[in-house]
Every structure is written in structure tokens, then in C-alpha cells.
Amino acid sequence: MAEPGGGSGPREVAVASGLLREMNKRSLLERLFADGPATRPKLARAAGLSVPTVIAALGELAAAGLVREQGRSAPGGGRPAAVFEANAAAGHVLGIDIGRSWLHAAVADLTGTQLGTVDLRNVARTSAGLVDLIATAADEVAEAAGIEPIAITHTVIGSPGVYDPRRGRVLYAANLPGWQRVGLTEALAQRLNTSLTVDNDANLAAIGEHTYGAGRGHADFAYVHLGTGVGVGLLLDGRLYRGFTGAAGEAGYLPIGGEPASGRRGATRRGMLEERLGADAVVRYARDAGMPARVSAQEVFTAARAGSAPALQAVATEAGHLAQLIGGVAALLDPEIIVVGGGVGQNLDLLEPGIRAALAQLTPMSPRLVVAELGSSGVLRGAIATGVQRARELLFAATTEADRPARVATSTR
Known part of the structure; x- marks a missing residue:
């Protein structure tokens, strides 16, 4: 609380300073993902920050594995400056599109670049069979991408219907047998060992078209x-x-x-x-x-x-x-x-x-x-775009905590 005379005590100053530091780190990380590699002076000018502030923020992000030095610039004169980039391999996203006949899966890095894809016939006729099929797709697409399943930061599943977090189930999915069972999403999160988002396929396709396609x-x-x-x-x-x-x-x-x-x-x-x-x-x-x-x-x-x-x-x-x-x-x-x-x-x-x-x-x-x-890949591309944003948030949050975020079901809308 404020001290007499309207000033701020040491605790309030420390909290404000900490929040400002996190805001600076987030701004720099987002800028590197959006605009590509940059030197510290260039980042300072673009973000309106001092060079010492940028140096400190990049140091913390580099220690967390979210940014890395790419190399050195080659100016016309003077000392070459270090060039930093966002570390696209700091996390990975699994996107899955579940249809009545096919299941499509892809793994991407934190820039949304797809590293591997898998297409499987949807032969599941029960909820347990569908969980098994999704788990199989996750393992196969991780192998195709050249990563271990544990390297997946977040999973996004697109399907018919609407996920209701209050009931823990998917509603309005008449075309997908077994998908509306209570507790299915929690079972999936545990089986996949990753945080999880379940979203409507048309919503994800809209996001895909807005990010990469006609929208x-x-x-x-x-x-x-x-x-x-x-x-x-x-x-x-x-x-x-x-x-x-x-x-x-x-x-x-x-x-x-x-x-x-x-x-x-x-x-x-x-x-x-x-x-x-x-x-x-x-x-x-x-x-x-x-x-x-x-x-x-x-x-x-x-x-x-x-x-x-x-x-x-x-x-x-x-x-x-x-x-x-x-x-x-x-x-x-x-x-x-x-x-x-x-x-x-x-x-x-x-x-x-x-x-x-x-x-x-x-x-x-x-x-x-x-x-x-995007044709038939719209849902999958939307799942990747959604997953990339969520994965970046989770990984950034981990830089402010002593431990990595718990890998539990976090089905969201």
C-alpha cells in the first residue's frame, strides 16, 4: 500500500518494476517473431527502449531459450553488432483436424512453420477408439517432424461441435460418434501429456483463412x-x-x-x-x-x-x-x-x-x-495458428515462474 505522503513503498516499486520488465520482454519477443532478426540498437529504436534495457531483456529471454544470437551484422564501418532472433524451436505445436472420415495432424514450430504432417482414416466408432486414434496420430506426426512428443508445448484439436468447459464435453457433434462423451477432453489431455485446446472446426478454419488465406x-x-x-x-x-x-x-x-x-x-x-x-x-x-x-x-x-x-x-x-x-x-x-x-x-x-x-x-x-x-487444410492451419499463440504465451509465462507450466488440460474457448 502507499506510504504516508502519497509515495510508494519498496514493495510497490519492486512490483511495478517487475511488471515493466515483463512488458518489455514480451514486446521484444513479439517483435522478433513478427519482424525477424534484429540488432539490439535496432530493437531499442523500434520499441522505444534504451539499449541497456534491451540488453537486459534479451539476456533473460536468451537464458530462457526463447531468443538466441543469430550472428553478427556487417555494417559499412565500425564494430559488427550481434543479431538476435526468436528461437522458433523453443516449443512446438500439434494441430489436429478430426472429421467423420479422416483425421489430419501437423506439428509446427513457434513461427507456424509445419515440420511434419500425417493423415489417418478415422475408423473410430467409440470415444475410446477416438482417443487411441488421436494418440497414434500425435506419435506419428511427432516422429515425422523429427521431435519427441514431450517437445510439444500445446495441442489444438478442431472438430465439429462446441466445447463446453462447464460440462467438460463437446456439444452439437452429431456427425462424430463418441466425441460428446463427458470427460473425453480431460482423458485426451492426460493421454497426450500436453496442454489442450478444443475448438470448433469452422472457427479454426476462419482463423486459418484470416491468418494465411482469403480473409x-x-x-x-x-x-x-x-x-x-x-x-x-x-x-x-x-x-x-x-x-x-x-x-x-x-x-x-x-x-x-x-x-x-x-x-x-x-x-x-x-x-x-x-x-x-x-x-x-x-x-x-x-x-x-x-x-x-x-x-x-x-x-x-x-x-x-x-x-x-x-x-x-x-x-x-x-x-x-x-x-x-x-x-x-x-x-x-x-x-x-x-x-x-x-x-x-x-x-x-x-x-x-x-x-x-x-x-x-x-x-x-x-x-x-x-x-x-486453404482448401481442405483450413482447419489444420487454423489449429496451428491458434496453437502458436498459446504456446508462446505458455513459454513466456514460464520465464516469470520458477518451474515450467503444469502440463494439464486447459481446454479453452
Whole structure:
């Protein structure tokens, strides 16, 4: 507390000094990650700090293994200056994208550079089987990246549904058997022996497109994911919008499309709009138009590109229903662009004429539509981008503590 006369006591001065030192270290570390290697004088000028302050901060960061000397500069005259860089190998991130048919995994360093990838068939039909599959993917991708699993600082898993930390379970994941079991995320964190984030696949794809793809430079955009399921990721003022419970963007549950097609109720029930827009809906429209019974959604789009009349009819039906979602997003959020991705959404070139025709009948709004640049890797790239930020935070926090942060489940939204 303040001493008489309005001054500060030794403890308050020490605390303020410590906070300022940590702020300086964080600023310098973030600058090295963002701008690349730099000398101490250059960092001092860029950060508005004194050279002695920069020297002290870099010394602490180097002792923690977060920065390292890269070499020496070669100025036109005078003594060469030491050049420092962020140590990208100080930690590693594991990103996992869980779909109904496939599981994709990647390991990256602290700059987001991918060091190894693995793709496995999702043959799991129980929660225990899914945990085993994820653990196998983690081991295999770590080996592919040339690191030990213990070197992974943080893991991010993208999947259908919404993680509810209060209940410790994933909700609204009807397309992924076993994934909604209570306690599953805690079991995963223990099995992987890493801190863990579980997030919605459309949210992560939106982050991926914002960081690396079609959403770069746009503060307000929506990512519409069309695949096995349907979801929307929302970036508002450059930040992911999750809603009160984290379920913002669960567009598959919009009450559009008449009566629900499924008799299931509760957490296992598919949404009305998802019944009309998911990949199996494309197959259904194709069969109704006269295509063979055994056909996939991708085969429908391939046939449409070849001029098949039944396939083109199915695509037109899908586009008409998709226009209802697009029109709703435009009316509610008015985003700069709407990025469309996923296994079905990647065919935007075929879908857009029908979308535009239907929108003209539904709304005066004409939002700008662009296809996702990252393709099927959007969720995984978003998981890496999210994991890199969290891993840097954990490693930096360790520089202010006597021990490394506990590697426990920290599933976050």
C-alpha cells in the first residue's frame, strides 16, 4: 500500500518494476517473431527502449531459450553488432483436424512453420477408439517432424461441435460418434501429456483463412463451412466471435427447411439446415434427379463439371438452399466478404450462379463471395495458428515462474 505522503513503498516499486520488465520482454519477443532478426540498437529504436534495457531483456529471454544470437551484422564501418532472433524451436505445436472420415495432424514450430504432417482414416466408432486414434496420430506426426512428443508445448484439436468447459464435453457433434462423451477432453489431455485446446472446426478454419488465406486484410468476414456438416466462423473487428456459450456460428441448427428430417433428439440430433446443405444432402438431390444410388458428393460435382444434367440439377438445388444461409449471414452481419469452404463449399464456382439467382429473389443484398484459399487444410492451419499463440504465451509465462507450466488440460474457448 502507499506510504504516508502519497509515495510508494519498496514493495510497490519492486512490483511495478517487475511488471515493466515483463512488458518489455514480451514486446521484444513479439517483435522478433513478427519482424525477424534484429540488432539490439535496432530493437531499442523500434520499441522505444534504451539499449541497456534491451540488453537486459534479451539476456533473460536468451537464458530462457526463447531468443538466441543469430550472428553478427556487417555494417559499412565500425564494430559488427550481434543479431538476435526468436528461437522458433523453443516449443512446438500439434494441430489436429478430426472429421467423420479422416483425421489430419501437423506439428509446427513457434513461427507456424509445419515440420511434419500425417493423415489417418478415422475408423473410430467409440470415444475410446477416438482417443487411441488421436494418440497414434500425435506419435506419428511427432516422429515425422523429427521431435519427441514431450517437445510439444500445446495441442489444438478442431472438430465439429462446441466445447463446453462447464460440462467438460463437446456439444452439437452429431456427425462424430463418441466425441460428446463427458470427460473425453480431460482423458485426451492426460493421454497426450500436453496442454489442450478444443475448438470448433469452422472457427479454426476462419482463423486459418484470416491468418494465411482469403480473409487476410479483412477485419469483418464470415467463413461458411460446407462438408459433412455445416458451420460458420465469424471474424468481427478482427476477432473471432463465439457468442455467450461459444455456439455462435452453429448454422446447421438454423430452423430453415421445413420439418426436421431426423427423429433423433437432443445432442445427437442434426440441425434442419444441415439436413438440407450437408454432403449427404447433395447426394440425395442427385439421386432424386436420376443419378446412381451409390455416388458421393464429390462425384456429383465432378459429373456437374462434365455437363451431367442430373448433377447440374442437384448442384442447383444445393445452391438454392445455400442462398438462404448466405442471405441470412449478409443481413445479420454485413461482412466485407463471405469465404466459402469445406468439401462441398470448395465448389463455389459451380454453386455461385445458383446462389446469385436465388439471392436475387430473397434479398436486395449481394455479398461478395470468395472460395477458401486453404482448401481442405483450413482447419489444420487454423489449429496451428491458434496453437502458436498459446504456446508462446505458455513459454513466456514460464520465464516469470520458477518451474515450467503444469502440463494439464486447459481446454479453452
